Amino acid sequence: MIDNQKFTDWIDRWLRNELTETERLEFEALRRSDPVLAQRALEQQQLVKAMKNYGQRTDFRSRLNRIHANLDMDCVREEVNQLSKVRKLHRNGGTIRQLWQTYRPILAVAASVALITTFGTLMLIRQYQSSHKQQEQYSMMRRDLQAIRRSQNAILQDLNARERALQINPGQVAGSGFLLSPDGYLVTNTHIIQDADSVYIQSTRGDIYKAKVVYADNKYDLAILQIHEDSSFRVKAALPYGFEAAPSDLGERVFTLGFPREEVVYGEGYLSSQTGYRGDSTAYQVAISVNPGNSGGPLLDEKGNVIGIISGKQTSSEGATFAIKTDYLFRAISAIPTDSLKNNSIRMSRKNGLAKLARKDQIKKIQENVYMVKVFKHEK
């Protein structure tokens, strides 16, 4: 067993590389064989190293202090001044960069807040809009309730563009109408001739007659027109179709003629309900496809009886067209003050001469009595 002091001495000499070759071999062998001695060697090595580091740093510090003491501080200050001048010049270009570096975290927070606010607002607006849309739909329904007929999406044909091209008085509406009696009384929808300055009717042949509004019934959306003192209008002996006031049955095949465009258009369908829009008992629901301009056209059954007057359709569902029942046409007519008729009562026939004809022949006869109603208004 080697004594502690001697071993310590050996470590010192080992660290200083002063061991002879034999001593070194013996020392290495000792370290390998005895972990306690190895540990002591390691600790002493650490200690000496720490001391050396200490010495090195102390020495370096005193060197630095010596240099600093010999430093010409005025000269250094002068140089610092120059530097800060240069930096100030430099800074003029770099102010933004510097501000950016200083306030970058704040900017980041501000930017995120802005983003969140923006998208939050957008989402809120979208939500509000969608809920608002529902409200609009709802209020539309309410307006429908208040004035049911108007709500039925009056089928009007807006001729604005076309007639403006013809340089005629703008603000026109067109619909359909048909003869009630051979002497020139016609029926159409009130919504067509509303606010009209003048009303003209045009036959399928292109003849145009001036008409006057004899009576306008807002309740049933029915208006009675009379061809106005026009000698060219040829009074007919009788109308080919009759009027059927009795309610028709569901499933009845029906057809209509109207003017969704300049030409008369035929449409076919069936009676789908005894009541109209929202249970309106004055109208039928008909599965027939109509377009703006069909309003005021006759609705005829298989045999050629007029059973209604096309008045509107429901936009939200396909093939739901409404026609005012003929019964209410009679009621409207009977409500006309006798003055306005100038003592000429409207002679409506219930006789029907079409019953046994094929459809195309029926149409041929009917279409002569169906007119396009053109309405001229003051532009509001």
Place this chain on the structure above:
Amino acid sequence: MTESNRSHLSDDQLLAGLANGSDAVLEELYKRYFPMVMNLILNNSGTEDDAKDIYQETLIVLYEKVSRDSLELHCQLKTYLYSVSRRLWLKQLSTRNRNGNSLWDTDERADVDDDLTDHEARDRQFDLMADSLDRLGEPCRTLLEDFYIHHLSMQDITEKFGYTNADNAKTQKYKCLMRLKRLFFSVFKEE
């Protein structure tokens, strides 16, 4: 000294001179970058003394890295010194309880995190050793310093301290070393 004279030593030459322990090179280095660091400190609520302390500490970081041959400069020496000074000053400011998060500076900086972590470890060791040596007292302290730091031989020490022979000196040195070892490792191991 004019600007052209001062810049004739390259970064590599400066570092080599520093590792060799050349006083001239150290002085050159010291003068070259002190104004830069002082400018930084003065611009950020420091004094000239603060500047001196921070700069010397920075040079110690550099010196100890160089003498260990472990310095990997990925940037200009100037940038490295600036970065280290900046970090040291930030730390100083935060211990003084000031807002040390944003300095008004624009110079580019290098990543000196690792170097400073090493430096902090060495700092602790240095303080511990200084403390241990203080508590060791004389003549042990001088004896150990002479032998281990200044590399005097046992013969020189025997003469210097007036021991009758080298064995006495060795015994004395052994006792001193054992005491230092206890003082040093009592704290060092706890860390």
